[in-house]
Amino acid sequence: MRRVLLAALSLAALVGLWAFAASRTDDLLLASPGQTWGAFTDNRSLLLDNAWVTLQEVLLGLLVAVVLGALAAFAMHRSHVVRDATYPLLVASQAIPIVVLAPLFILAFDYGMGPKIAIVALICFFPFTVNLLDGLRSLDPDVLKLMRSMGASRGRMLRLAEFPAALPGAFSGLRIAATVSVIGAVFGEWAGADKGLGRLVLIDNNQLETARTYAGVVLLALMAVALFTLVTLAERIAIPWRNTP
Numbered sequence: 001m002r003r004v005l006l007a008a009l010s011l012a013a014l015v016g017l018w019a020f021a022a023s024r025t026d027d028l029l030l031a032s033p034g035q036t037w038g039a040f041t042d043n044r045s046l047l048l049d050n051a052w053v054t055l056q057e058v059l060l061g062l063l064v065a066v067v068l069g070a071l072a073a074f075a076m077h078r079s080h081v082v083r084d085a086t087y088p089l090l091v092a093s094q095a096i097p098i099v100v101l102a103p104l105f106i107l108a109f110d111y112g113m114g115p116k117i118a119i120v121a122l123i124c125f126f127p128f129t130v131n132l133l134d135g136l137r138s139l140d141p142d143v144l145k146l147m148r149s150m151g152a153s154r155g156r157m158l159r160l161a162e163f164p165a166a167l168p169g170a171f172s173g174l175r176i177a178a179t180v181s182v183i184g185a186v187f188g189e190w191a192g193a194d195k196g197l198g199r200l201v202l203i204d205n206n207q208l209e210t211a212r213t214y215a216g217v218v219l220l221a222l223m224a225v226a227l228f229t230l231v232t233l234a235e236r237i238a239i240p241w242r243n244t245p
Contacts, residue, residue, distance in 0.1 A: 031211040036218060039211035047200070047212075051219050054197040057113055057185040058223070061120020065177060068121070069129035070170075077136040077162075094126045098184065102191035116188035116196070123184035124177035128170070135169025136162050164239075171235040178227035182220055 015033050022032035031039070040047060072090070076083035098119060105115035139162050147157050189198030201216040203209075 028208055028210055031214040035211040036214040039209075040215040040218075043212055043215070047197070047215055047219060050195055050197045050200045050216075051223065053113075053195050054182070054185050054189070054220070055223060057116040057188065057196065058120055058181045058227070060113070061117045061184060062124055062174075062177060062181050062227075064117060064121040065124035065128055065181075066174065069125050069132060069173075072125075073129050073132040073136060074158075076133055083133075090126060090129060093122065098123060098187050099191075102187045105188070106192040111192050111194060115191075116185055116193065119188040120181050120184035124181050127176040127180070128173040131169040131173025131176070132166055133169075135166030138169065139165040167239045168235075171231065171239070175228055175231045175235075178231045179224050181227065182224040186220065 019033050022030045022035075027035065072086065076086060101122070102115075102119055105118050109115040109118065143161055144157055147161060152160070185196070186198030186201070189196040190202050193199045197216050197220055201213055201220070204213040204216065
């Protein structure tokens, strides 16, 4: 209850500051909370239909990032050669600005959902993989030595010791990935798309539909917060011992 109350107070303060700033700024530059809500109610179907497209891109991109990231993390954990060879490439994948890669992905995969999924996966891949790899390596080596002395196979050690120890790190990486995944989808839609909330926000901004622009931005923020919250809830279910005081 204390967390909920503090979050509600923070949100109320933010909305209050937003309303105060909007009252002293031209409507074409900054829509008020009331104008934003009005734009949402007047354009609910348009906004929600485009938000659903963006959410699909985000979820599929996250899924691809988790699958490929898990495979990469386990491979690097099992082999020092693989880790030494691929870790620099993993870091380099984040060094290229996504605004540069997005148009290239559009040219390579056309204007469908494919390039947006690829961009989201690329952004989410790094935090999830690195945190999962760190989690796999966090287990006390003495535990593995004990299990090996008792005749445990490599697969059994991974399943009973290394994987449970890696779950906190995996969920930490997934929380970060879930938050930034929305940014990846928006960049992909800005580079080229025929639908999606990021595309709608860009068009509305160019057409000076300020209130609807802010309504779209608020929906994108809520999407990121909702994904973060769902991952947090999943973590509490998957590893309840981490939340035990």
